[in-house]
Amino acid sequence: MTWLKGLLVALGLVVVLVVAIVAALGLLTSDKGKEVRHISIGQRTITVSHFKNLTQETTADGVKIVVDGHTITATQDAIAIDGKPQSFDPAQDVEVNIDETGAVQAKTLSADAPRPDEETPDEGAGDAEPPQ
Structure with missing residues (x-):
C-alpha cells in the first residue's frame, strides 16, 4: 500500500x-506586442497597427477608432487623425502605424500590392489564347 x-x-x-x-x-x-486590425470602409481598407488597445465604434457616416490614445475618424471620403484631416484618395487603402512611443504615421498602400486579405491571382492566367 x-x-x-x-x-x-x-x-x-x-x-x-x-x-x-x-x-x-x-x-x-x-506581452501582446504589435497587433494589426483591417477595417473596410466603402472602397478602402484601413490597416491599423498598434501596441496597446484599440476600440472601434460605428458612426452614422463611417467609423471612429480610438487606438493607443489617438482618435482616427474615417468616412468613405476622408480620414482624420486626432482631428487633423489627411489627404488620401478615397479609393486608396491606408495604413496607420502607431509605435511603442505613441507616434502616429499614416501612409497609402501601393496600388500594385495586394491587400493582406486578398489572394493573388495566377500570373499569366489571362495571357494565353483559349484552345480552339
Missing part, C-alpha cells in the same frame, strides 16, 4: 510541476 501512496504523491508532484511550467511560460509570453 505504501508504494501506491508514493506513486500518487509522485504523480501529484509531476502535475504541479507541469502546471507551474505552463503558468511561467504564460507570464513570459504575455
Whole structure:
C-alpha cells in the first residue's frame, strides 16, 4: 500500500510541476506586442497597427477608432487623425502605424500590392489564347 501512496504523491508532484511550467511560460509570453486590425470602409481598407488597445465604434457616416490614445475618424471620403484631416484618395487603402512611443504615421498602400486579405491571382492566367 505504501508504494501506491508514493506513486500518487509522485504523480501529484509531476502535475504541479507541469502546471507551474505552463503558468511561467504564460507570464513570459504575455506581452501582446504589435497587433494589426483591417477595417473596410466603402472602397478602402484601413490597416491599423498598434501596441496597446484599440476600440472601434460605428458612426452614422463611417467609423471612429480610438487606438493607443489617438482618435482616427474615417468616412468613405476622408480620414482624420486626432482631428487633423489627411489627404488620401478615397479609393486608396491606408495604413496607420502607431509605435511603442505613441507616434502616429499614416501612409497609402501601393496600388500594385495586394491587400493582406486578398489572394493573388495566377500570373499569366489571362495571357494565353483559349484552345480552339
